Every structure is written in C-alpha cells, then in structure tokens.
Amino acid sequence: MKLPFRVGLRGELLLLMAGVLVVVVALFTALWWHEKRSNADARELSAGAMREMAREGLLSRGQTLSSQLADAATNPLYYLDLAKLGELARATLRQPDVVYVIIHDANGQVVHDGSGDIPAFGQPMSDPMAYEALNAQNVHGQWSDKLLDVASPIRIGDERIGGVRVGLSRENANRREIEMLGPLGERLQAASNEHLGWLLALLAALVGIAIVAMVLLQRRIVQPISELAVATARVEQGRYADVRLHSDRQDEIGELVRAFSRMSDSVARHDRDIRRMAYTDSLTGLSNRLAFREALDERLLTLQASSGELALLFVDLDDFKRVNDTLGHEAGDEVLGQLSMRIRMAVERLGGLGTEIARFGGDEFIVLFMAEDIRTSSGRLAESLIEEIQRPLVLRGRQVFLGASVGITLFPFDAASAGQLLKNADIAMYQAKVAGKGCYRFYSKAMDQAVERRVQLEEELRGAWDRGELSLHYQPIYRLADRRLMGAEALCRWQHPRLGVVPPSVFIEVAEQSGLIESLGRHVLVQACKDAATWTPPGGERPFVSVNISPRQLRTGDLPDVVASALAATGVLPQQLHLELTETAVLGDEVQASALLSRLRATGVKVWLDDFGTGFSGLSHLRRVPVDGVKIDRSFVADVLRDPDDLALTSAIIAMAHSLGITVVAEGIEAEGQYAVLRERGCDQGQGFWLGRPMVAADIQRNFSE
Numbered sequence: 001m002k003l004p005f006r007v008g009l010r011g012e013l014l015l016l017m018a019g020v021l022v023v024v025v026a027l028f029t030a031l032w033w034h035e036k037r038s039n040a041d042a043r044e045l046s047a048g049a050m051r052e053m054a055r056e057g058l059l060s061r062g063q064t065l066s067s068q069l070a071d072a073a074t075n076p077l078y079y080l081d082l083a084k085l086g087e088l089a090r091a092t093l094r095q096p097d098v099v100y101v102i103i104h105d106a107n108g109q110v111v112h113d114g115s116g117d118i119p120a121f122g123q124p125m126s127d128p129m130a131y132e133a134l135n136a137q138n139v140h141g142q143w144s145d146k147l148l149d150v151a152s153p154i155r156i157g158d159e160r161i162g163g164v165r166v167g168l169s170r171e172n173a174n175r176r177e178i179e180m181l182g183p184l185g186e187r188l189q190a191a192s193n194e195h196l197g198w199l200l201a202l203l204a205a206l207v208g209i210a211i212v213a214m215v216l217l218q219r220r221i222v223q224p225i226s227e228l229a230v231a232t233a234r235v236e237q238g239r240y241a242d243v244r245l246h247s248d249r250q251d252e253i254g255e256l257v258r259a260f261s262r263m264s265d266s267v268a269r270h271d272r273d274i275r276r277m278a279y280t281d282s283l284t285g286l287s288n289r290l291a292f293r294e295a296l297d298e299r300l301l302t303l304q305a306s307s308g309e310l311a312l313l314f315v316d317l318d319d320f321k322r323v324n325d326t327l328g329h330e331a332g333d334e335v336l337g338q339l340s341m342r343i344r345m346a347v348e349r350l351g352g353l354g355t356e357i358a359r360f361g362g363d364e365f366i367v368l369f370m371a372e373d374i375r376t377s378s379g380r381l382a383e384s385l386i387e388e389i390q391r392p393l394v395l396r397g398r399q400v401f402l403g404a405s406v407g408i409t410l411f412p413f414d415a416a417s418a419g420q421l422l423k424n425a426d427i428a429m430y431q432a433k434v435a436g437k438g439c440y441r442f443y444s445k446a447m448d449q450a451v452e453r454r455v456q457l458e459e460e461l462r463g464a465w466d467r468g469e470l471s472l473h474y475q476p477i478y479r480l481a482d483r484r485l486m487g488a489e490a491l492c493r494w495q496h497p498r499l500g501v502v503p504p505s506v507f508i509e510v511a512e513q514s515g516l517i518e519s520l521g522r523h524v525l526v527q528a529c530k531d532a533a534t535w536t537p538p539g540g541e542r543p544f545v546s547v548n549i550s551p552r553q554l555r556t557g558d559l560p561d562v563v564a565s566a567l568a569a570t571g572v573l574p575q576q577l578h579l580e581l582t583e584t585a586v587l588g589d590e591v592q593a594s595a596l597l598s599r600l601r602a603t604g605v606k607v608w609l610d611d612f613g614t615g616f617s618g619l620s621h622l623r624r625v626p627v628d629g630v631k632i633d634r635s636f637v638a639d640v641l642r643d644p645d646d647l648a649l650t651s652a653i654i655a656m657a658h659s660l661g662i663t664v665v666a667e668g669i670e671a672e673g674q675y676a677v678l679r680e681r682g683c684d685q686g687q688g689f690w691l692g693r694p695m696v697a698a699d700i701q702r703n704f705s706e
C-alpha cells in the first residue's frame with residue numbers, strides 16, 4: 001500500500017503498535033461482553049431453579065393440605081355436617097400461605113369456605129380455575145400469578161361426592177426467592193468484577209509489553225536504520241566527512257553499520273581519487289586545465305571584491321617537438337617532468353601565497369602569480385623561469401637544451417575575465433615566440449592588432465599563388481675567384497594588392513605556422529626549376545638554381561618525391577638544383593634529416609646549409625650532417641672587415657668546410673672590401689647587393705648573356 005505522505009519507519013512502527021492495541025482492546029471488550037452475558041445467564045438459571053424449588057415446595061404442601069382436608073372432610077360432607085366442615089376449613093385456613101379453602105359438592109356448588117355464615121353456600125364456583133378443579137381425578141394443582149390452587153376430589157367408594165380446593169399464596173415463596181437471589185447476584189457480581197480486574201490487569205500488562213517492545217524496537221532497530229538512512233543521504237550528497245557511524249554491537253545491525261562505514265570510506269576514497277584524476281595532470285602531477293580554470297575563476301571572484309592584482313604567465317617550451325621527434329615520446333615525457341619540477345621550484349622561490357601552476361597540455365604551462373608590484377615581480381619570475389628551463393637537461397646521459405617563451409597578462413589591467421586573461425597570455429606568449437623565442441612579453445592592446453593582422457595575412461596568403469600575387473626573384477651567385485656567374489637563389493616575393501611588396505621575412509613565418517608553406521614550397525620548387533631550365537649560358541656549363549626549403553617541408557618526408565617530380569617535369573638536371581636548409585631544420589632531427597638528405601643527395605641534388613653560424617650547432621656538426629655546401633650568414637660577412645673575431649670565424653668555417661670537401665658560399669656581400677677579403681680567404685662563392693640584387697628570371701638570363 002502506498003501512502004500519499006512519508007511515514008517513516010518510526011511512524012510505521014507506531015501505526016503497527018496502535019493497530020495491535022486496537023485489536024487487543026477489541027478482543028478484551030468482546031471477552032468482557034461475553035463474561036457479562038454468561039454472568040447474566042447464570043443468574044437467570046439460578047433464579048429459575050430456585051423458583052422451581054419454591055413451586056415444588058408450595059405444591060407439595062398444597063397437595064398435602066388439600067388431600068388431608070379431603071380425607072377429613074369425606075364423612076362430614078356426606079352427612080353435610082357444616083359445623084365439622086367449617087372447623088376443618090378454618091383449621092386449614094390457619095395454615096401459613098393458605099388464602100382460601102373451598103369445600104364443594106359433586107356439582108361444583110360451594111358447601112363451605114371456612115367463613116362464619118357461608119355467604120357463598122350453594123353457589124356454583126365461577127373462578128377461572130373452577131372447571132379444572134371440578135374435573136380433577138386426583139390431586140390437581142393449578143397456577144396463577146399470585147396463587148396455587150390445589151384441588152382434591154372426595155370419593156366414597158367409586159362415587160364422587162365433591163371436592164376441596166385449597167388456595168395458597170405465592171407471595172411468601174416469591175419473597176424468599178428474592179431474598180435468596182439477592183446474595184447470589186452479589187456473589188456473581190463480585191466474581192465478575194474480579195474477572196474484570198484480571199482482564200484489565202492482563203490488558204495493562206499487554207500494553208506495557210507492547211510499549212517496552214516498541215521502545216526496544218525503536219532503540220535497537222529503527223534508530224540505527226534511521227541513522228544509516230541519514231548517512232546514505234550524506235554519501236549521496238558527497239558529504240563524506242559528515243558520515244560518522246560506529247557500532248560495537250555483535251549482531252547483524254552492528255555488522256551492517258560497520259560494513260556501511262567501510263563502504264562509505266571506500267566510496268569517499270574513490271571519489272577523492274577520481275577528483276584527483278580529473279583535476280591533475282597525470283604526467284607532471286600539476287593541476288590540469290579544468291582545475292586551473294576553476295581556481296582562476298574563484299581567485300578572480302575574490303580579487304574583484306578586494307580589488308587585488310594577479311599575473312597570468314603562459315609558458316611555452318621552444319622547439320619541444322624536436323625532443324619528441326628525435327628522442328621519442330618517453331624522453332619527451334621525462335623532459336616535461338623535469339621541467340615542471342624546475343618551474344615549480346622557481347615559482348615557489350619567487351611566488352607568494354595563492355600561486356597556482358598548471359600544465360595546459362603539450363608543452364604549455366601556466367602560472368597564476370600574486371605578489372607586490374605585480375608587473376616587476378612577474379617579469380622577474382618570467383626571467384627566472386626562462387633561465388631555469390634553459391639550463392641543460394640530462395637525459396639518458398645526453399645533454400638536451402631547451403628554451404621557453406613566456407607571455408604575461410595582468411589582472412585587472414588587461415582583462416577581467418578568466419577566458420580573456422588566458423587568451424591575452426597566449427597572445428603575449430606568441431609575440432615572445434615571434435620576437436625570437438627564449439624571452440617574455442607583457443600583453444598589450446597592440447598585440448591584439450598584431451594578431452588580427454596576422455590572421456588576416458594568413459587569410460590573404462591562402463590562394464595568393466593561384467591569384468598570381470606570389471612570384472620568384474633570383475639573386476645571382478658568383479664564383480669569387482673569377483666573378484663568374486654560377487647560378488641564382490630563388491627568393492619569393494608577394495605583391496600584395498593593398499600592402500604592396502611584402503618581404504618573405506614577414507609572410508614565410510605565417511606560411512610556416514599555418515602549414516601553407518607546404519603547397520607554397522612545392523610551387524616555388526617547380527617554378528624555380530622551370531625558370532632555371534631557360535638559363536643557357538654561352539659557355540656550356542649549366543647554371544644551378546638554389547631553392548630555400550622550410551623545416552616544415554623537411555618534416556613531411558615527401559620532399560624527395562616532390563623534388564623528383566619537379567625535375568622530371570622541367571628537365572633540369574639534379575645537380576643543377578641546390579636545396580637550402582637552415583641549421584635548425586636539420587638539427588631538429590639529426591637522424592631523420594640525415595637519412596632524408598642522403599636520399600636527396602643520392603639523386604644528385606645538392607644540399608646547402610643556409611645561414612650557417614647563427615645556430616648553435618657548431619662546426620663539429622658539419623661532420624655528422626651530409627651536406628654539399630654551407631652559406632656563411634650575412635651577419636658575419638657584414639663585420640668581416642671590422643671585427644677580427646668574425647674574420648677568424650669565417651676563416652675557420654672556410655678551412656673546416658674545405659677539409660670536409662664542402663663548398664663555402666658567403667651571403668650579403670655589400671662592399672668590394674668584403675668580396676676581396678673573402679676571396680683571399682678562399683671562400684668559393686658569394687652573393688650580395690654589391691654583386692647583384694635579386695632580379696626577375698629573365699634578367700638572370702641577360703646576365704649570363706653579357
């Protein structure tokens with residue numbers, strides 16, 4: 001049965017008890033009623049028996065009196081001796097209870113009634129009992145309410161000469177009956193009262209037992225179960241700390257309570273574990289994005305109230321992908337673990353209360369930082385973070401060098417919401433990357449515009465080749481010994497419809513980041529080969545064309561196929577094509593790059609290391625990477641006349657390269673003096689504004705013809 005409201009175990013128990021009590025009381029009432037009924041019956045029966053006894057007594061006295069009178073009156077009646085009859089009648093009348101005496105003849109006419117002058121003499125008997133009395137053959141009694149009439153016939157021989165009737169009053173008998181019934185009723189009443197007393201005592205005992213049973217049930221079963229129910233509700237709400245259950249009882253309830261307590265502990269433990277898993281980064285043990293967002297939201301709320309300040313530092317490792325690609329993901333994980341420790345220590349050293357560190361996935365870390373003079377101190381923290389990350393890591397006996405770029409945004413100066421702050425920090429970090437990595441930048445509104453411009457540039461760069469906005473210029477490359485034109489470097493130009501000529505230093509970066517470089521690189525390669533195929537110097541030796549290859553093109557791995565199809569399509573010989581790769585592109589993955597370069601070189605294509613000297617590989621690197629030539633970076637050439645160190649380094653590169661059988665090309669020759677000194681030091685080839693500016697393909701052909 002379903003009740004429309006909640007009763008609860010206690011209520012149910014009370015209802016049950018009330019039900020039992022009602023039934024018990026009803027049973028007792030029925031018992032009491034039955035008892036009363038049987039009492040009344042007993043009384044009735046006793047009264048009946050007594051009445052019967054009194055009747056019998058009266059009847060037998062009446063019979064005795066009547067038959068004695070009849071015997072005595074036989075002769076006087078026969079002789080009609082009225083005096084004698086009168087004497088007999090009066091004698092009988094004097095007997096107790098006798099009300100009347102009638103002596104009558106055979107016709108039923110009164111002969112004597114004990115009175116003096118017998119006024120009824122000769123009168124027929126007219127009372128209702130007369131007929132039966134007259135016809136009675138033996139002693140015959142008749143009853144009325146008040147009387148017993150006993151008639152006896154008087155016979156002489158067989159002849160009936162008359163009869164007598166004696167009337168006895170029932171009054172005395174009735175009184176005696178009442179006198180006897182009184183005490184009997186009292187005794188019965190007393191017995192019944194005693195019964196009732198017992199019944200009530202029994203009832204009281206039953207009620208008492210019921211109450212005791214209820215209290216025991218309540219204490220021993222209902223209350224523990226209610227407590228369990230409350231505890232269950234708390235577990236459901238996740239309020240594990242509020243669940244305090246304990247029982248020493250050695251019964252099922254005790255076992256239940258203990259089992260529940262153990263269960264709740266285990267649920268609480270699992271809950272904690274799950275929370276920890278959901279809120280921490282398993283690799284570093286730092287908070288994860290989710291936990292950080294919550295912490296940041298909470299912190300901003302309190303800071304808004306107290307008008308406090310905080311800094312958000314977005315730390316992104318530079319070239320972390322290199323570690324993963326070169327040393328494998330396990331090593332990458334180890335690097336992240338070690339660096340997260342360093343970050344944590346640096347933050348703990350400089351950070352005040354309420355600092356939070358989280359890993360945002362990949363190689364991104366974020367630090368929530370609070371301190372006095374937030375701008376200065378967060379700048380200091382960024383510096384020390386970069387320094388810490390740049391310290392060499394030792395990984396399986398190898399030293400690994402990494403760097404980091406940091407973006408900083410300040411609350412409440414830059415933004416008020418968590419989402420906007422995170423976005424700002426990301427933008428600032430990105431600007432640090434653009435600025436050359438390994439540094440930090442504070443967010444500024446201008447960055448938004450820079451980002452916007454960049455996004456727009458990327459949009460516009462997409463499809464620029466198909467629209468014919470991108471073209472190739474060629475910078476001639478000469479042999480220094482005799483200033484003979486050997487070939488040219490293909491350099492991309494973007495004729496932007498609105499901005500005019502956009503230099504590759506601007507858009508190549510965008511193409512790299514967005515991945516557009518892959519298709520752009522293919523177009524450049526094919527176009528450069530096409531143009532080179534038109535160059536026909538009179539001397540016969542075929543000129544080369546040098547094409548810049550981005551690190552990203554190297555990573556995709558299909559470069560040999562792209563090169564092969566470009567050569568096949570244009571008829572340019574493999575040895576006419578030079579590929580320029582930067583040191584960092586090759587360095588990123590020495591093993592894979594070496595394999596790729598070997599494959600390319602096997603087809604006859606030449607590989608040159610561009611901007612040599614600016615990276616950090618050092619000269620020894622040249623031994624390990626299979627290349628055909630190096631291009632000494634412009635920055636060394638620029639100072640070669642003024643700075644003896646640069647001259648020394650340039651000379652060393654030339655000597656080293658030659659010892660390995662590698663060609664050396666100098667970039668950015670802007671003056672005759674530079675040209676002279678490089679030629680003197682044995683540099684093989686050179687390019688630069690003094691020798692020739694980048695020009696269209698047709699102009700290169702003209703240069704050959706001259």
Ligand code: C2E
Pocket residue numbers: 475490491492503504505508521524548549550580610611634667668669670687688689690694
């Ligand atoms: P890079 O490969 O080192 O190219 C040489 C750069 O030096 C060119 O700048 C060239 O114009 C400039 N240069 C040549 N001689 C002199 C000189 O005497 N003085 C000065 N100050 N500069 C000189 P540009 O064309 O702006 O190209 C810049 C960089 O863009 C290139 O550096 C190259 O790394 C990249 N690049 C250009 N075109 C392509 C391309 O098609 N694909 C790829 N992946 N990168 C390209």
Ligand code: MG
Pocket residue numbers: 489548580610
């Ligand atoms: Mg180049």
Ligand code: MG
Pocket residue numbers: 610611631633634667
């Ligand atoms: Mg260069």
